[in-house]
Amino acid sequence: MSRIPPVLRPEHPAPRPLVDLLATVPAAVHGALDDIAVTGVTLSTADLHPGDLFVGVRGEHRHGAEFAADAVAKGAVAVMTDAAGLAAAQSAGVPVLVVENPRGVLGAVSAWVYRTLEERPLLFGVTGTNGKTSTAYLLDQMLRQLGMVAGLSSTAERRIADERVVSRLTTPEATEMHALLARMREAGVQAVAVEVSAQALSRHRVDGIPFDAVGFTNLTHDHLDDYADMEEYYRAKLPLFFPEHGRRGVVSLDSEYGPRVMADARIPVVSITSRPEVEADWRVTVTHEDPFRTDFTLSGPDGVELRSSIPIIGHHMAANAGLAIVLLLEAGVPLDQVRDAVHERPIAAYLPGRTERVSGDRGPSVFVDFGHSPDAFENTLAAVRRLTTGRTIMVFGADGDRDTTKRHDMARVAAEGCDILVITDHHPRFEDPASIRATLLEGAALATNTPEIHEVSPPEQAIRVAVNLAREGDSILWAGPGHQDYRDIRGVRTPYSARDEARAALREAGW
Numbered sequence: 001m002s003r004i005p006p007v008l009r010p011e012h013p014a015p016r017p018l019v020d021l022l023a024t025v026p027a028a029v030h031g032a033l034d035d036i037a038v039t040g041v042t043l044s045t046a047d048l049h050p051g052d053l054f055v056g057v058r059g060e061h062r063h064g065a066e067f068a069a070d071a072v073a074k075g076a077v078a079v080m081t082d083a084a085g086l087a088a089a090q091s092a093g094v095p096v097l098v099v100e101n102p103r104g105v106l107g108a109v110s111a112w113v114y115r116t117l118e119e120r121p122l123l124f125g126v127t128g129t130n131g132k133t134s135t136a137y138l139l140d141q142m143l144r145q146l147g148m149v150a151g152l153s154s155t156a157e158r159r160i161a162d163e164r165v166v167s168r169l170t171t172p173e174a175t176e177m178h179a180l181l182a183r184m185r186e187a188g189v190q191a192v193a194v195e196v197s198a199q200a201l202s203r204h205r206v207d208g209i210p211f212d213a214v215g216f217t218n219l220t221h222d223h224l225d226d227y228a229d230m231e232e233y234y235r236a237k238l239p240l241f242f243p244e245h246g247r248r249g250v251v252s253l254d255s256e257y258g259p260r261v262m263a264d265a266r267i268p269v270v271s272i273t274s275r276p277e278v279e280a281d282w283r284v285t286v287t288h289e290d291p292f293r294t295d296f297t298l299s300g301p302d303g304v305e306l307r308s309s310i311p312i313i314g315h316h317m318a319a320n321a322g323l324a325i326v327l328l329l330e331a332g333v334p335l336d337q338v339r340d341a342v343h344e345r346p347i348a349a350y351l352p353g354r355t356e357r358v359s360g361d362r363g364p365s366v367f368v369d370f371g372h373s374p375d376a377f378e379n380t381l382a383a384v385r386r387l388t389t390g391r392t393i394m395v396f397g398a399d400g401d402r403d404t405t406k407r408h409d410m411a412r413v414a415a416e417g418c419d420i421l422v423i424t425d426h427h428p429r430f431e432d433p434a435s436i437r438a439t440l441l442e443g444a445a446l447a448t449n450t451p452e453i454h455e456v457s458p459p460e461q462a463i464r465v466a467v468n469l470a471r472e473g474d475s476i477l478w479a480g481p482g483h484q485d486y487r488d489i490r491g492v493r494t495p496y497s498a499r500d501e502a503r504a505a506l507r508e509a510g511w
């Protein structure tokens with residue numbers, strides 16, 4: 001069963017004469033552009049609307065121009081491609097615009113098609129290995145508490161005011177990103193929080209989007225299937241802090257890459273930390289934590305002090321909330337307004353599948369989380385342990401066909417942070433799940449301690465094993481699936497909800 005979420009577009013796009021695009025994006029034109037007007041732009045035939053400009057880019061597997069005839073059959077009025085795609089594009093029978101690097105101009109083309117820059121909301125961008133989704137959701141909620149009509153683009157959802165759609169990529173392609181902003185404009189959205197992945201920066205997906213404030217959460221081991229090493233991964237993230245993407249930046253010093261971003265940024269930046277031993281412009285201090293909420297103080301320059309609360313566990317989540325508040329200030333939202341919205345007032349965000357508590361009043365606490373990196377495990381396990389009087393039980397499996405080099409560390413960190421470890425399957429994709437589990441068991445054996453370890457293949461069984469082992473006062477952290485509503489098994493997205501499975505397991509155990 002295919003569960004590919006839709007691409008959001010403006011409902012009333014105004015046609016633009018294609019010839020006018022040439023003033024913004026010079027191109028060699030093959031064919032006559034007279035009378036050709038475009039209402040949309042896409043690089044995928046799966047998302048083609050009549051009236052679109054189809055952009056044929058070279059992909060990892062195919063050249064998009066190979067699909068030009070298909071695009072025209074679906075209503076594309078012109079094709080843009082590179083020299084390598086020209087012949088295939090020309091055979092489709094519509095005018096062809098040739099540019100050197102179609103992906104490189106996609107942001108400019110999309111901004112032109114959808115007039116994104118003519119009337120734009122306040123724009124926030126958040127990057128980092130962990131915490132992008134959480135920070136974007138916290139920002140979205142703060143914008144709402146400020147009385148603004150808010151928009152959100154995250155791994156979990158795209159939100160346009162109160163309309164919600166499940167996301168496919170963390171950061172959509174530039175064509176989709178600009179279409180989303182145009183749809184938000186139609187809905188009167190005043191401010192948008194956008195999660196920006198490293199892959200998005202590498203692939204020009206946020207080109208043409210001038211963020212008013214950009215935030216950096218942290219950089220730790222992940223995505224070394226996409227990037228050769230941590231240095232390359234860092235270099236992919238950094239350009240968000242260049243003038244072509246952001247106006248002002250807020251940089252967390254909680255990971256070792258924070259000071260580097262401060263030094264290498266080419267826009268004005270301020271720093272923030274939640275670590276007592278680190279000096280920064282802004283500081284987050286946790287003042288109270290329980291299984292339902294974390295209270296914190298944000299203190300900054302000129303004696304500014306805000307006290308607020310989030311309905312999520314973890315010092316790292318308070319750090320994200322602090323980052324979100326400083327982003328608002330750096331974007332120019334007046335301090336008085338921010339104070340009214342969050343000071344002595346909870347930030348009432350619901351973060352789907354981010355250490356989300358799915359248990360009731362009795363029995364063990366069960367949290368379902370989206371963490372899939374050693375650093376995420378370390379932070380979420382620390383948060384769970386601090387709030388657990390009994391034993392901490394960790395359930396997780398690793399992604400198939402994704403960065404294999406982090407598996408040992410994930411399992412080692414998991415083992416070191418828990419009393420009972422249940423190693424299970426996640427999205428095997430095209431890998432053998434048994435071999436992924438074997439690697440995780442090797443990693444767990446590298447830990448400095450020796451928790452009780454269980455290997456249980458199907459995750460729905462693994463959570464039941466964990467719940468049956470648990471007693472009152474214990475906590476279970478199920479990391480990996482988070483908000484997701486499917487498992488990817490050999491390329492097929494099978495419907496699946498970890499949160500529902502966990503609730504069912506608790507019911508069956510009588511909790």
Ligand SMILES: CC(=O)N[C@H]1[C@@H](OP(=O)(O)OP(=O)(O)OC[C@H]2O[C@@H](n3ccc(=O)[nH]c3=O)[C@H](O)[C@@H]2O)O[C@H](CO)[C@@H](O)[C@@H]1O[C@H](C)C(=O)N[C@@H](C)C(=O)N[C@H](CCC(=O)O)C(=O)O
Pocket residue numbers: 043044045046057058059060061062063064065067168169170171172173197198199200226
């Ligand atoms: C590895 C990667 O980035 N792949 C992206 C890429 O696919 P590709 O290069 O394999 O495309 P291809 O199959 O060679 O096809 C070439 C072109 O022909 C087009 N085509 C192809 C077939 C067809 O029938 N019709 C058609 O138009 C394709 O849309 C594409 O533009 O171009 C596609 C369309 O633009 C993207 O959807 C796809 O992202 C895939 C889904 C992906 O998973 N990307 C990952 C790496 C990603 O971006 N992840 C980050 C995660 C961040 C995080 O975890 O923090 C993200 O931001 O989501």
Ligand SMILES: Nc1ncnc2c1ncn2[C@@H]1O[C@H](COP(=O)(O)OP(=O)(O)OP(=O)(O)O)[C@@H](O)[C@H]1O
Pocket residue numbers: 128129130131132133134135155170195197217218316317319320354355369370371372375376377379380
């Ligand atoms: N500031 C932080 N530092 C470390 N871990 C964090 C931080 N914020 C969130 N996490 C943990 O990282 C995991 C992913 O959180 P979140 O989805 O917010 O990050 P993300 O950057 O959006 O990740 P992804 O790109 O995979 O969607 C969760 O386990 C979460 O608890």
